[in-house]
Amino acid sequence: MNVAQRLTDLVGPLLGGDLPVRVRGWDGSEAGPEDAPLLHVTSRRALRRLLWEPNELGLAQAYVTGELDVPGGADELAEGLRRVWRHARASEAGPVGLSLSAKFNAARLALRLGAVGRRLPAPASQATVSGALHSRARDRAVIAHHYDLSNEFYSLILDESMAYSSGYFPADDTTLEQAQTAKLDLICRKLGLQPGMRLLDVGCGWGSLSLHAAEFFGVQVLGVTISAQQHDFITKRIAERNLGDRVEVRVQDYRAVRERPFDAVSSIEMGEHVGLENYPVYANALFSHLKPTGRLLLQQMSRRSDAAPGGGPFIEAYIAPDMHMRPLSGTLGFLEQAGFEVREVQSLREHYVRTVQCWLDTFESHYDQAVAMVGEEVARVWRLYLVGGALSFEEGRMGVDQILAVRPSAIGESDIPATPQWFTAVVR
Known part of the structure; x- marks a missing residue:
């Protein structure tokens, strides 16, 4: 046969x-x-x-x-x-x-x-989560499933900065490391960071932006994450770079931050994880932490209107349970409802294609190490995830945008130049 x-x-x-x-x-x-x-x-x-x-x-x-x-x-x-x-x-x-x-x-x-039989059990790598959707306990479990594989595992994918978000490639020969630095510079310049300012970095990941803003722009940074692995990693880097007087990082939900006001707030590819019904809470929290004329830089993935909000059954089951993306217009509406004035939107979709391809190339070069570290099944999950992610951005089913917004003063002041010149990236 x-x-x-x-x-x-x-x-x-x-x-x-x-x-x-x-x-x-x-x-x-x-x-x-x-x-x-x-x-x-x-x-x-x-x-x-x-x-x-x-x-x-x-x-x-x-x-x-x-x-x-x-x-x-x-x-x-x-x-x-x-x-x-x-x-x-x-x-x-x-x-x-x-x-x-x-x-x-x-x-x-x-x-x-001869293939008929009872339903096979789900693979061990498939996520199992419980509890109320986007409760703090469930959010911690979801983030742990994705981010707490180990810092060593992510080092087999990411560059030295451990930036887990789209880079910004100003030239054809820009490397991934240069693209991530250019992205961090672009964010800091859009936020107008100056020495002595205070920055709140919501969902700070492995700390690439928090550390960059403190080291090169002289700001005081509070970073929050709900990943214990990320917190441990950032704490070590703060000590290595002697930035303990400028950067504080906490294992803390964004809804629990009480300090305010800040001169600037950043949130880089974290908003996808807060959920549709919680997004007004998230947007209001970002707004409430800013002083009048304070700026928000939100880098966030979006989806085409006919695409699955969670990225599809595979992503939702194996990578990011409870993730919710929306078309860009929906996010802008939530920000405006919270009181923000949206000043600029810059698409980085093609930049994400290059970023994910670089991650995939790095991962493939370390594939045997990944198998030894997390097992063949999890390694195959990540190969499929990176391949599928690159194709989703390449074909326009998903996008990613940098959104610059401001909390205007009572009389409508923004303190943002009418013709800003920050789109030319600096490659260090």
Whole structure:
């Protein structure tokens, strides 16, 4: 029995025609274009899993467990996904899923291939969270799932700054490290930071912006994170750079910060995690911490209006449970409702494509180390995440923007130049 041909005959019509990838079955048979990326169905379990989850989540589960494999690695995985998405769009096929008749055909094929059985348990790497949505306890658990794999693991992906957000590439030959420095400079100049000012860095990550603002712009910084691993990392870097008199970092929820007012507030790719219903609370908190004429720099991911708010079933199950992205217009509306005057929006979507590709290249060069550190399954989760993320930005399903806003004074003053000149990045 030619397993590969039977699988392509079943799946091809769902995507509007012949599969744009080559398929190898667990019996060694192959079908599909000779020059296309190769998808290896290594186990009957993949088909059983897809019978129960005939969607993106089922595919992801099969991939991270190795029941589906792409032997060519990240580059071939990216090209395979790219071809499938383009093929589906060109044929106007809907999202991956099965009609009633297709389910019947799939079940009949699975029975003939010996793949029928009870639902398989979710892979161990799939997140399990409980409690009230966006309660402080649940938010801590979600952040721990994503960020507390270990600082050593993230060092296999990120550059020396440990900046886990889009860089800013002012030239074609800009390196990732230069792009992250350019991004930090751009943020600090948009905020108008001067020696002696006070900056609140909400969701400070591994501290790249907090440390940069203190070291190169002379400001006093309070950074807050709810990741214990990140807090430990920043604390060590503060000591290494002798910045203890200028930077304080806490394990603290943004809703618990009591100090005010600050001259400036930053929040870099953290707003995606606060949730839709909590976003007014978040926006009001950012506003309340600022003095009149104080500036906010918010760097945040967005989504196309027809894209999944959480990034899709795979992202929501494996990477960032409870994440909620919205179209840019929705975020601007929340900020204006909180009292902010939105002054500028700069898209960094193409910059994120380059950033994630750099992360992926670094990760692939350390792949064996990642497997030794976190296991094959988690390493495959991150390969799929980085590949899929780069494609989402490349194809415009997701975006990222820097939003500069100000808390105007009672008489409408902003203290922002009418023609600011901060778009020319400084590469240190």
